[in-house]
Structure formats: structure tokens, C-alpha cells
Amino acid sequence: MKNQFESIVPGCDVLFTPTGGPPAGVTLIRNAAGISLIDSGITAAVVDGCIVPALAQLGLTPDDLDFVLCTHCHGDHIGGHARLRELAHRAKFGVCAAGADKLRRPLFYSRAIRAKFPEESPAPPAVLEGVEPDFLIEADEMVGGLRLIPAPGHDSDAVAFFAPEQRLLITGDSVQGNGTWGQGIALIMDPVAYRESLQRLMALQAEVLVAGHRFEPFPPVLHGAEKVRSFLEESLSFSEKYDILIREAVEAGVRSVPEIARRLLEKIGCGRPEKLFLACWTVAGYGKER
Template sequence: MERFTPVTDDVLLLKVPFAVVWTGVVLVLDDDGPILVDSGGSAETVDSTIVPALRALGLELSDIRCVLATHIHGDHVGGIARMRELAPSISVGVLRESRQRMRDPHRYSREIRARFPEHSPEPPAVLDGVEPDLLLDDGDLVGPLRVIHTPGHDVDACCFFDTRSGTLITGDSLQLNGTLSQGCALLFDPARYLTSLHRLLDLPVQNIVCGHPYLPLGELAIGEREARKFLATCIGCYEHDRGLVAGMASAGVTDPLAVARALVAQVGGAEPEKMFLPMHTVAAYQEAAEKEQS
């Protein structure tokens, strides 16, 4: 059975199965009631993984004060509706601009695939949404967690900063070179990603907890030195990817599929069967470059 493992005394990580990798669900212990960050990808994983892992700590889902979403991608919010069904007292918190996506995450999942339909898998059969209770703004506090809006991976990506231990819970906001299933970093908003990374470098971050194991550094950075190294490496990965896309454009190669394949090979990733995620990254870099030149 998967269990919550401590990152600090009050921050614990659960690795919930998802495709060829896992998605992180983070438990934050607080005197006013425990908080979950993200929910895994489905109702099934709530029942099979999250509920048993909570019970191993002597907790029930009904003990959870609220569940907060780092962003509205299915592998991070697919279990929220099930949590609400099992424990109606749980509050759901999302960034204010995520409200519509949280109401209908399945619609957004379809939109992501619609741009490159021939290179996209079918959307999940079920991805239920809920009406969020807490609409969060940058800088808000939920218990000990400060909301940090960090666009880049997507426009509504955010981190939660534990003000007690300096632990940064990032979901997918820090991409490095992506996961095994992605092939490379996934950025829908690269124009703001670098700003987000520098903003995080200005925080007194002591530890980092990511939502997946990212290449090449994994999912954790423990201690200030390792945390800063992690953030600096993210900047290096960003500059490499941006430069590769720009260089190929200068050479006359702009087809998103061709550039995406070159990018995945350059970062040492495994080329996914469906290339829509690397193609989104490439297209976003190309569009950002066009805006800079206009």
C-alpha cells in the first residue's frame, strides 16, 4: 500500500499511481485541520490509494479541512469530485482564475487535445468537476500555506508555500525536463515561466515538493542549497528549450511535430506515443517569440 511519507514534520507526500509515472498528493498538517494539495487523477485512486493512506495515519477523509488545487489538469484534480462526494464538509480551493476550469475540467481536457487531434489520446472518459468554495488570489493564506501564482506550465498554475518550514509545494509549476510520459517540459505559458522561477528564487525556500518525478532531479529538493539548485536547473532547462526552438526557426524548421521530436531527443526524454504535449510546448515558445518580435 502506498503511504504518505514525511518531507517535514507537517508536510507529507503520497505518490498516487497515474499512467507510467505517479501524481503527488500532499498532506499538510495544521492545528486547524489537515489540508490536502491535489487529489490524484480519478475517483478510483481516491478510494484505492488516498483514503487507505489517510487511515494509516489515523485520519478519515472527513477530517480533511480542504483540498487545494495547484492547477486544473486531470491528473491533479480528477479525484476532487469523489472527495466531495465521500466527505461533503471538505472545502475546495482553487486560484480565482481556475474557477470555470474546476467546474468542468473535462471540457478543458478536450480543449487541450483539440489543437493537435491526430497526435492526442482520447480524453478521459470521466473527469467530473465541482463548484469551488475558496477562490484564491496570489498572496492569500490558507492555514500556513501562502498562495503563489506561478504561470508557466499553465496560466493558472500555482504553488503553496508552507510559511512554517519553507516548503514549496509546486504541483507541476517546476518542469525541469518533464516526466517520462511527457518527453520534455510542458509549458503552455513560457513567456511568464521565467518570471515565475525568479520569483520563487526570491522566496526563503528550504524544501521543494513536486507533483511528479521530473528529469533529471526527481520530485524533492531538501535543504536550501538543493532547493536553489533545483530552481536554477529549471531556468537552465527553460533557456535550453527556448534556444533550441528559436535556433530551429532560424534554420527554417517550424513544424511543431518536427521541432518537438528534436526537443525530446535533445533533453534525453523518451518520445511519447502521442506527441501533443511536446507540440504544445513548442507552439507556445514559437508564439511567445512572435509576440516579442512584433
């Protein structure tokens, strides 16, 4: 993994940062509206050891940032926010309304997501500091030259950012493919909202897409309208396959969420994580749909 930002299109650079699992993308946007950083990695150490040196290679420091934004408030995407608050004195921190409390208290939510399936969950991080947002971003509002697109499904606060002139779509974890090898399958907490989000993103007709991780079987950066649409369509297809397989397991008399998750991983998974809490959340989400 290169410890430097890579240019995706003019004015957009991406750095993939270590997480202990699938690397997480941090996106830098530079345009007439300012300099924005979207997501911040998993820890303060990632900010100091990866993001700050990568900015320096571009002749920038955290004090050059105008906005610090996020695609959603899971720890691997906002774990560095508190450290950036200390370093980026000019920057305004923005989040969608659904993510405001999660940005303030990410450790509370990190613990809560594990509490539902304690035997299938790893321990929460020892430290995960939040920040108070400076402003809330409404649906379709422009910030830093980017339009915020609500994209719940992966979680309730998931959003994407769209740069209309470049047809550039930054999706974070809003589009999951078949998940990462660390998840085994896509993490979809609300399948109805997820499918609606995918349709909303398809309507944008993006030509370049930057995802938050490598979601199998796609690379994290896609160039070309056909490849972008394929990623969105295949993500929709995987979500429908999960529905069928979960329904079959339930009709066969399986009631244990972890056992359904194991069956799902065996039939369609891209990996077999040691802890199944993320796959369990997907199974539980489809159960609520019924």
C-alpha cells in the same frame, strides 16, 4: 510505489499516486490552521484505492479534512476531487481565480488541449468530473496555514503553496525541470510567465520542495536550500535551452510544430512519448513568445 503517506517535514506528508504514467503527488498538510489535502490524483478509483487507505493509516478519514486545494486543474491532479466532494463532507474546496472554471469543467479543458494537435494527442479520459469551488484564493492569501503563490507558465492556473515557518514549497507542476519521461520535455505553455514564476519562487528561499511528479533529472522531494535552488535554476536553464533549439529549427526552415517537437526531444528530451501533444504545446508556447 508505496501506498502510504511519507513524512517530509513535521505536518507535511506526501503520497505518490498512480496515473498510468509518472506518479502524481498528493500532499497532506496538518497544522494549527487545519488539515488540508493538496491535489487528489487522477480518478475516483485513486481516491478510494489509494488516498482513503493512506489517510486511514494516519488515523484520518476524508471527513477530517478542512480544505481540499489544488496546484492546477489538469486531470492527474484534480481527477479525484468529485469523489472527495462525496466523502469529505466538512471540507471546503478552494482554487485560485484562474482555475475556477477549469475546476468546474475539467473534461472540457482536457478535450480542448488535445484539439489543438489532434494527430499527436491521446484520447481524453472518458470521465473527468469537476466540482464547484467553495471559495477562491487570491495571490499571497493564506489558507490552511499556506500562502498561495501564483506560478503560471506550465498552465495559466498553476500555483504553488508556501509554508513560511518550515520554508516548505509545494510546487505541483509549476517547476518542470526537463519534464517527465511521459512528456519528454517540460510542458511550458507560456515561457515568459514560466520564467517569471521561477524567479518568484527562487525569492522565497525555500529549504524543502515537493513537486507534483519526478521532473528529470531531479527527485520529486528535495531537502536543503541548495538542492531546491538548483532545481529552480536548472528548470530555468532548460527553458532557455528549449528557446535556443526551437529558434535554430525555425531558422533552418522547419515550420511543423510536431517536427520541431521531435527535434527537441532528440536533442534534449528525457524520453520519447508515443504522442507528442505536450511537447507540441511547449513548442507552440515559444512560438507565441516571438
